Amino acid sequence: MPTTENLSPEEQGLVDERFMRAALDQAKMAAERGEVPVGAVIVAGGQVIGRAHNLCERLHDFTAHAEMQAFTSASEYLGGKHLDQCTLYVTLEPCPMCAGAAFWTRIGRIVYGADDLKRGSGRYRDSKQKGLIHPKTEVISGVLAAECGELMSSFFAAKRK
DSSP states (O other): OOOOTTOOHHHHHHHHHHHHHHHHHHHHHHHHTTSOOOEEEEEETTEEEEEEEOOHHHHTOTTOOHHHHHHHHHHHHHTSSOOTTEEEEEEEOOOHHHHHHHHHHTOSEEEEEEOOTTTOTHHHHTSSOTTSSOTTOEEEOOTTHHHHHHHHHHHHHHHHO
């Protein structure tokens, strides 16, 4: 499997954008199906090993977030529950539930697009509730943030009409 180790910051940025576009494709699928448009992919060694989008409406399950579905898919692929050599790309900042699940998977990196100012896990990182994100997990925010945010805004604007 190809790896993304030893890349320059510029090269890593291009890799992150490439995989965020794959997450955006998942988010667009969610929107087409009436789901909140959040998409996620999990990458190991430069290869997508899990992909998902929100399925809360379809499954009648509030826990069927894109990240949760992607964790399950990647764990199945790897045959184990630890994803420490993997990167999660997700179009929206993970909520506390998904951040907690990421903690338990020991995911190596989380790369997300748009901030979630109401329900995002970032606001917990600096509070007394430390530990939502594993201390060894690297978090990168803002990758294709405008595109990710616009998809979310458009979806909810259409819902309000």
